[in-house]
Amino acid sequence: MKLEIGRINIKDIQFGDGTFVQDGVLTVDREGLTAFLKEDERVAGVRLDIARPGEKVRIIPVKDVVEPRVKIEGTGAGFPGVTAKPSQCGQGRTHVLYGAAVVTVGDIVGFQEGVIDMWGEGGRWTPFSKTCNVTLDLQVVDGLDTHTHEETIRLAGLRAAEFIGLAGRGAEPDEVLTYEMGGIFEETEKYPNLPKVLYAEMMITQGLLHDTYIYGVNAQTILPALMHPHEELDGAVISGNCVAACDKITTYQHQNNSVILDLFAQHGKEINFMGVVMVPEHTTLSGKLRASDYTLKLAQMLGADAVVVSEEGYGNPDSDLLMICKKCENAGIKTVLITDECAGRDGMSQGLADTASEAVAVVSTGNVSHVVTLAPAERVIGNPESIAVLAGGWKGALLEDGTLMCELNAVIGSTSEIGYHHVTCRQY
Amino acid sequence: MSEKFKVLYYVNQFFGQVGGEDKAGMPPEYRPQKVGPAMGFEGALRGEGEVVGTIICGDNYFNEHQKESLDFIKKTVKEASPDVVVAGPAFNAGRYGMACGELAKAMAEELALPVVTGMYAENPGVDVCKNKAIVVGTSDSAAGMRKALPAMAAITVKLAKGIELGAPEKEGYIARGMRKTLFEEKRGSLRAVSMLLARLKGEEFETELPMPVFDQVEPAPAIRDLSKATVALCTSGGIVPQGNPDGIQSASAQKWGKYDVSGLDGLPAPGFYSTHGGYDTAYANENPNRVAPLDLLKEFAKEGVIGKVFDWFFTTTGTGTSVSNAQKFGKEIGAILKEAGVDGVILTST
Amino acid sequence: MQRTIVTNNPAVWDKYSANALFIEGSAEQVLIRVRDMVHQGYELISHPLPASLRIMFSPYRSVIIGEKRGAADHLEAEIAEESIWKYRQKMSSREIDAGNNADYRLIDLLLLDAALKEDQGGGQPPG
Numbered sequence: 072m073k074l075e076i077g078r079i080n081i082k083d084i085q086f087g088d089g090t091f092v093q094d095g096v097l098t099v100d101r102e103g104l105t106a107f108l109k110e111d112e113r114v115a116g117v118r119l120d121i122a123r124p125g126e127k128v129r130i131i132p133v134k135d136v137v138e139p140r141v142k143i144e145g146t147g148a149g150f151p152g153v154t155a156k157p158s159q160c161g162q163g164r165t166h167v168l169y170g171a172a173v174v175t176v177g178d179i180v181g182f183q184e185g186v187i188d189m190w191g192e193g194g195r196w197t198p199f200s201k202t203c204n205v206t207l208d209l210q211v212v213d214g215l216d217t218h219t220h221e222e223t224i225r226l227a228g229l230r231a232a233e234f235i236g237l238a239g240r241g242a243e244p245d246e247v248l249t250y251e252m253g254g255i256f257e258e259t260e261k262y263p264n265l266p267k268v269l270y271a272e273m274m275i276t277q278g279l280l281h282d283t284y285i286y287g288v289n290a291q292t293i294l295p296a297l298m299h300p301h302e303e304l305d306g307a308v309i310s311g312n313c314v315a316a317c318d319k320i321t322t323y324q325h326q327n328n329s330v331i332l333d334l335f336a337q338h339g340k341e342i343n344f345m346g347v348v349m350v351p352e353h354t355t356l357s358g359k360l361r362a363s364d365y366t367l368k369l370a371q372m373l374g375a376d377a378v379v380v381s382e383e384g385y386g387n388p389d390s391d392l393l394m395i396c397k398k399c400e401n402a403g404i405k406t407v408l409i410t411d412e413c414a415g416r417d418g419m420s421q422g423l424a425d426t427a428s429e430a431v432a433v434v435s436t437g438n439v440s441h442v443v444t445l446a447p448a449e450r451v452i453g454n455p456e457s458i459a460v461l462a463g464g465w466k467g468a469l470l471e472d473g474t475l476m477c478e479l480n481a482v483i484g485s486t487s488e489i490g491y492h493h494v495t496c497r498q499y
Numbered sequence: 500m501s502e503k504f505k506v507l508y509y510v511n512q513f514f515g516q517v518g519g520e521d522k523a524g525m526p527p528e529y530r531p532q533k534v535g536p537a538m539g540f541e542g543a544l545r546g547e548g549e550v551v552g553t554i555i556c557g558d559n560y561f562n563e564h565q566k567e568s569l570d571f572i573k574k575t576v577k578e579a580s581p582d583v584v585v586a587g588p589a590f591n592a593g594r595y596g597m598a599c600g601e602l603a604k605a606m607a608e609e610l611a612l613p614v615v616t617g618m619y620a621e622n623p624g625v626d627v628c629k630n631k632a633i634v635v636g637t638s639d640s641a642a643g644m645r646k647a648l649p650a651m652a653a654i655t656v657k658l659a660k661g662i663e664l665g666a667p668e669k670e671g672y673i674a675r676g677m678r679k680t681l682f683e684e685k686r687g688s689l690r691a692v693s694m695l696l697a698r699l700k701g702e703e704f705e706t707e708l709p710m711p712v713f714d715q716v717e718p719a720p721a722i723r724d725l726s727k728a729t730v731a732l733c734t735s736g737g738i739v740p741q742g743n744p745d746g747i748q749s750a751s752a753q754k755w756g757k758y759d760v761s762g763l764d765g766l767p768a769p770g771f772y773s774t775h776g777g778y779d780t781a782y783a784n785e786n787p788n789r790v791a792p793l794d795l796l797k798e799f800a801k802e803g804v805i806g807k808v809f810d811w812f813f814t815t816t817g818t819g820t821s822v823s824n825a826q827k828f829g830k831e832i833g834a835i836l837k838e839a840g841v842d843g844v845i846l847t848s849t
Numbered sequence: 850m851q852r853t854i855v856t857n858n859p860a861v862w863d864k865y866s867a868n869a870l871f872i873e874g875s876a877e878q879v880l881i882r883v884r885d886m887v888h889q890g891y892e893l894i895s896h897p898l899p900a901s902l903r904i905m906f907s908p909y910r911s912v913i914i915g916e917k918r919g920a921a922d923h924l925e926a927e928i929a930e931e932s933i934w935k936y937r938q939k940m941s942s943r944e945i946d947a948g949n950n951a952d953y954r955l956i957d958l959l960l961l962d963a964a965l966k967e968d969q970g971g972g973q974p975p976g
Contacts, residue, residue, distance in 0.1 A: 180949065180952035180955070180956060181948070181949040181951075181952045182903060182906070182907075182946055182948075182949040182952055182953065183903070184903060195682070217955065217956075217959070218959075266699045268695065268699075275900050275901070277899075277900050277960060277963060277964070278959055278960040278962070278963030278964070279956065279959045279960065279963070280956065281900055281901065281960065291963065291967065292970070312901075314901040314902075314903040314904060315900070315901035315902060315903065316903070317902070319901075329686055329687070329688035329689075330688040330691065330692075332688070333686075333688045333689045333691070333692045334692055336692075337692060337696065341696050341699075342695075342696070342699070352900060353967055354895045354896060354900075354960070354963065354964035354967055355894055355895050355896070355913070355964060355967050355968050356893055356894065356895070356896060356924075356925065356928070357894075357968075358967055359896070376699065377695055377698065377699055379691055379692070379695055381688075381691075383900075384900040384901045384902075385900075385901060385902050385905075386896075386898035386899050386900050386901065386902070386904075386905060386935070387896035387897075387898045387899060387900050388900050389935075390896060390928060405695075405698050405699065407691045407692075407694050407695045407698065409687055409688070409691050410708070412678060412708060413902075413935075413938060413939055414677075414678035415938065415941065415942055416942045417677070418677045418678040418679055418680065419630060419675075419676065419677050419678075420938055420941070427710075428710065430706075430708070430710065431706055432694050432695070432698055432704060432706050433706045433707055433708040434687050434690050434691045434694060434707050434708075435678075435707040435708045436687045437680050438678050438680045439902055440939070440942060441680035459948075460946075460948070460949070479680070480902045480903070487687065488687075489687075489688060490686055490687025490688030490689070490690065490691055491686060491687070491688065492686060492687065493682045493683050493684070493685070493686050493687070494680060494681075494682060494683075494687075495680075495681060495682070495683045495687065495690075495707055496678040496679060496680055496681075496707065496708070497666065497678070497679050497681060497707070498667070498674045498676070498677070498678065498679075498709060499664075499666065499667060499674060499675060499677040499678070499679040
């Protein structure tokens, strides 16, 4: 399978007539996009805005982030199974508006959090302060139930990314990245001496606001599924996860899954990267036992020497992570785990329960309870009342001058457990 | 030039130049001057701070009269109002380390004062205070004084000035167990792949979420026929014959003892008593079998439940005893039991 | 297969009262009751903790318990114990988010619905 990602570098975004890229500036047709989104009769109103790196802008509450793209050659246009007919992702050529993102905003329930600060201290903690963001604040028609409300906003974000992505059709990429990987036997024949490595990507799949979709299939119902790494990089996986701001995998992060990219970089050099197992995180213990057994079995069928396991969320998924780790290690398959930790405000309460003696190689993506101080914004996109939610739960978090103290919990992508960001914890 | 910050120093009787083991029972006293390591320490402050006085206290006194000792120290500290309290370094001296540890903990918790001390990593005092105070890692003997004082001084300067400390390995202190959130140059996924490659190549790698390490001992197989077994009794409850003939320490034991109990039906009081510090020994002294149940074992032997009670009884003190000493004692005692063909041993603690 | 929902969520009680054990108290008290039941031999069907931190702040918690067996399951007991420990650790620096009770009630109910559905489709013989 061969996939070309053509990056068209975007340095700025503006609204204008038509949607196109010129000299690195992306112009978005505001009316056109609004009308396109309103084709969905559940959409009552659309507020579009732009947030640029360095601007004193706060976006809150963020639901999802999506990278605008367009398929140039091959199957898998759009988000197959969701916004487009099912077709195979991961081959041909895809153009990416690199440096641009669609950010969906708006609460489905009152307690949502998820902040992106485009500047200053807050900006350091989120990877999405570096992208030029088109924000999408959607009002839905009255009387929608929460499931439908969530779906409406999820689809609008994906459709907006498709609409804007069309601007990449006529543009010449600044850089073309080529990913090529044959069948498992073919690759193993090519690299007979390289260790076989699998990536087990855990996904929150537990119900409303806690879902992940693969080709449109709600992954709550699946057994762990083997995927070609290209598929995820090409839009096969989308996020329906509206909580866990700090450690959820946004759709953008699926499209640019950093574990896949970093394993790819070693493919054929140090390792034989065999694929991705998408592992659902179930609520029931039997679901967890089954999924971890099944993941081990897939690894054994493929003869994997090692597995990188990334978690999504915090709480009950920690059990899945450790089950997979224990089962693989006991079967002689080496693991590296990626997870965040909850060490309390002062970092002094290390999570004993987060560990098992088999977990000898763990990457920590930071303490979710670490407190960050965010200066007042000049402009808030979304719902300013949500700022109180961020600060909610402890006194004195919202100071009189508008300075906000919140835990990393609330910052989008800050402790990304696919290791998308640079935050970590160290023993001090 | 700005005003110098003030340091109050704590040392034991030995480093306070009062005397050795014979003076270990001395109660704390305060001297408004620099004594022992406090002099070298002040020099290492390079004029930024001064030692206003030194508290000297006997190691045994502190451990046996902790509350009184701490009350005295707290009172002295309040009067001297130092910016930082510095204790030790205690190296691998268990009782001294416990004193520094308890003192550090009390100062930090009750007076919110920064405390700097120095200890060998295995000193039992480390665990008492490492999350409350800064413990500089030292060698296991006073030979490490010249290295320890500058590190302790450098950290003291930073604490006095409110400068954030760097990583433990850089500053030379023992990690407090705090999980500090910071940024890495490489993103998380890249660190995961690097760790993976190192693991696959059999190279060294360092996990970012270290787990507490427990010394796991494989249990011995069960005794098949207890009625034919020789069973020994061993305690870390400090039960010793009257007069403590081997001088087993009341805390931070440096040795263990073995005593012939073949002619006894139990451990009689007052023939035996507990020399153990750190718990109320009244009930143990009333009946030492409460800590080491020799009486019941002898009864079992009479009834034929077990074959025989081993002639020798083994004992030491558990409190403050370093892990390395405890391991050493265990190996030595184990070797004797094995040599004598003992089938099983009952280990009691307090 | 007998199922009991240990809950402090009135919305769950309204819908499942025939099969629910209502706890007049906090989410932590739900976790404690679940732990006690697991030690008594009841099967732990759903993990006592949510999958995200935000839901951890919820004042409501619903956990599915199965039938009573002879002895407690070691793994289940460990999970039930650790859940309390982890919950307390997280909440030690937080207060329960009380401003969004209606939404938390709803989401707790919907996540429970999903868990029950998963349980039915989870290879268990129909009861």
